[in-house]
Amino acid sequence: MSGNPRRGAPPGGPATAVTRPGAEPRPAGTPKIVGIVWGLLILNTLGSAGAKTIVPLPRSLIQMVTMGALVAAFALALAVNPRLRFRASAYVLLLTLLLVPSVISSAYLESGFGALFRCARLALFIGTLWLLSRWWDGGLTFVRHHIRMYFAVLGSVAAGLAVSPGAALPDLYGGRLVGALWPLTPPQIGQYAAVIIGLTVLLVLGRRTDGAGAAVVIVPSLVLLALTHTRTATLGLFIGLALAIGSLILTSAAARRFFTWAVLVAAVAAVALGSLLQAWFLRGQSKENFSSLTGRAKVWDALLAAPRTTGEQVFGVGLGDKSFGGLPIDNSWLAVYNEQGLIGVALVAAIIIVLGGVALLRPPSLQRACAIFLISYCAIASYTEAGLGDASPYLLHLALAASLLATPAEAAPLSLPDVPRRRTPRWARRSEVT
Template structure:
């Protein structure tokens, strides 16, 4: 008995020891799962300009292994296994099925099946995160924003340490982790938009929002990414209008934005034109930096009936070695008309659901993300594969998911 008493005394919490509540532990693990999903879409590719060279095998292991780790971790937090029925995830599952069917007849079978398998696991993890879609504290949105800040922080750190290495052709890239300028611009634009909407909705402190915007906007401008800038502005306007009548901050923001735009148009018109042109002539801009030639070649490619309906299998979104740079043509090339129809249905479902969602922060955030993805989809790929765009569209779907009338923070 004395031995048991001594053991009990040793195992008893020490004075001042504060146990972590189970709910907080679950929340942290959910955040870690989402962080791993973001890490997975930071696809690694060899780059000799990295500040600290990362072996190709190690980089790919980190990026791709994070998805398997996310799957294992979400299984530990979602116990007993439960999911919420979601039209969006159902459509995503249909897309996975269609991708597997098309990849079975792909020319590069192993690569296509690998990408299909990755998309399958990606959607499976997202499905198992559905119990946390309706949290009042917007856990997934805040986690995603923090991850965007972390990614942008690595880009800024690389710029401060080695400005010459980070600026490639006068466009800011990541040199601590290989992130192309277009992706840096995407992360900066989404972070700016989410920050602005959360602040207008009164869910983010002014100091935090100000610091975020003062960092992300210069990063976006340094990338010279026109698509991200235009998509952010369109998404911001749509989200702001949804809050216009309910939030005085939204009205003040619109008034300030109109004033800044008017002054900028009068005083900085030539600088804006130079930034938008990126040193390209009229012919290059009209040809969308060579994209139009690739798009025309895809549409002119001979296809069988099966290839028209199901595509050629998941690829790396390139055609004859050139990037496709269009979500809709890339989807048509990979998974055919059926896959493109499913992809359109996913976007339309989220947009319509957001339109009929009651006015408030969730609706504004969802409208920003959907509007951003739609605008960016014309010159960027990703809505039909495991990518930042797919992850963010899922985030929008979580925001418009019907919330039970009686539900706590979980």
């Protein structure tokens, strides 16, 4: 007989873990279509404004591609999760609450009909995250999707550099690397490179990938990061990695060795290449321009000094293009304050605090280290980059952190068929007595 010897196990197969009634079923693996949905979300957040490309691309065409990617992502996520099964997620819940002040402030149309369009985009973005939350189980599946997709984006940047170095390193951006095939700015490229470098390094330390495969990702990404001259991404990479590896030091010998060697290499580089590093960091700017953060401080002062009504202070002026007076704000907190008011700032702060608090309460693990890296990177970048209040790569980085901090789902409850109990014949009972 091929049935399981354990009592209550169904015949013909191994025993299945039985959980309490009403437990959320655990999906059997992550479907491949989920990776496609994640890639479409990344495509949607690439943006439509940037450097001039080799082949001029109309902005309307780029917006059609990015918005079409978001609609397709939502449709595919709905198709793969038709029963609308979600995982409880404080992160996505806070994002949903952030949508409320966005809609309230955008309804006044102070920022035009584009504000309502951006609200619809944010709603689709959040809805797709809710649908994907079913597969957030604390695993590394989404980390690999993240690295692969952004590495493909960096591949297009490298291809543009090879085809037309002049277009990829234009004088308009001071010789910094831009996207020559798809309009990407130096901060965008630096962000993508820094994030996948940090995640890949952590995968190597956790022995989830080999050194050769990691080098294929890390080495070209480091080159592209250096060509962008992006200080925020570089600082975010080093500080985020230091915090993430520091969380592994007590439990990982590889993390301790890497941290020791990294400190030694940094010390030697600071002594031997100090002048070159300083020149790279300053990017030929004057001290006045550097102290004002390339003119950002002037925009921030003007934004804070502008008169506002009580409603604008509480709810903001509606979702816009993250600019003030025609100039980019380049600060997530001030951009959220301008567009979603003090309520938006409080919700974004709650997102960072909740994710950071959960990460600190988790036991040391590779997933926790990756989450710490992503959270710290986004927190550092928020000072000179906007994006925490609208659909952006930063919200995707934090969504990835939330998926890493999620507890594994419980096994699906086992429902066994009622098998009638066989009655023992009388002659058998008599033989047992004798």
